[in-house]
Amino acid sequence: GENVxxxxxxxxxxxxxxxxxxxxxxxSASNYFPWYKQELGxxxxxxxxxxxxxxxxxxxxxxxxxxxxxxHFSLHITETQPEDSAVYFCAAKGYNFNKxxxxxxxxxxxxx
Amino acid sequence: xxxxxxxxKYLFRKEGQNVTLSCEQNLNHDAMYWxxxxxxxxxxxIYYSQIVNDFQKGDIAxxxxxxxxxxxxxxxxxxxxxxxxxxFYLCASSIAGGRGTGELFFGEGSRLTxx
Numbered sequence: 001g002e003n004v005x006x007x008x009x010x011x012x013x014x015x016x017x018x019x020x021x022x023x024x025x026x027x028s029a030s031n032y033f034p035w036y037k038q039e040l041g042x043x044x045x046x047x048x049x050x051x052x053x054x055x056x057x058x059x060x061x062x063x064x065x066x067x068x069x070x071x072h073f074s075l076h077i078t079e080t081q082p083e084d085s086a087v088y089f090c091a092a093k094g095y096n097f098n099k100x101x102x103x104x105x106x107x108x109x110x111x112x
Numbered sequence: 113x114x115x116x117x118x119x120x121k122y123l124f125r126k127e128g129q130n131v132t133l134s135c136e137q138n139l140n141h142d143a144m145y146w147x148x149x150x151x152x153x154x155x156x157x158i159y160y161s162q163i164v165n166d167f168q169k170g171d172i173a174x175x176x177x178x179x180x181x182x183x184x185x186x187x188x189x190x191x192x193x194x195x196x197x198x199x200f201y202l203c204a205s206s207i208a209g210g211r212g213t214g215e216l217f218f219g220e221g222s223r224l225t226x227x
Contacts, residue, residue, distance in 0.1 A: 034215065034216065036218075041221070041223075042220055042221065043116075043118075043202055043218035043219050043220045043221045044155075044202070044218045045218070046215055046216070046217070049215065089154065089155065091216070093216075098160065098162065098168065099145070099157060099160055099170070100145075100206075100216055102154055102155045103154065104153075104154040105153075105154050107152075
């Protein structure tokens, strides 16, 4: 089955700096890669996603890049703010997969 | 507004008791999922259902049971056989399960504590 690995497990940055979280996947059949933000005590919220027919997608300060050849995708947050502090999860799914496969999460701390 | 509603948000249980967590969605999604999250940990899949009256075990199904009698509802029962049930439980849904790659939406979670 699919295996998704996520790094780093914790990330601390200064407000205004950029943050990058990386994920790798093992199954070339995966074609949908969402990213979730989870605040303390709440359910994960989808913040951005990318499908395998594109290499990059941006939404204001957030961007995701996908390298299908290397089987990795990354979340980029620019001009970080304290409210970006949360746990971020990556995931992968393929067209014929019955379920989503999640990374282990990255705890991002943005210091004011 | 469309979304996923989980209840109760907090639940306390004595050892040996079964409890049922509710999950309702009005997104008209076919697929529904239950995940367990322990403190500082990732998401582990308990059960999932791609269509009404059908469901499959996930990675940690032992001690749990589900039903899918209606498209919008996917309740989870934590039985007394679950040895360590204290956790944060998340319900999710997507427009399609086995086929397609629709977005996965989560509820706000239910925190179960065993006393």
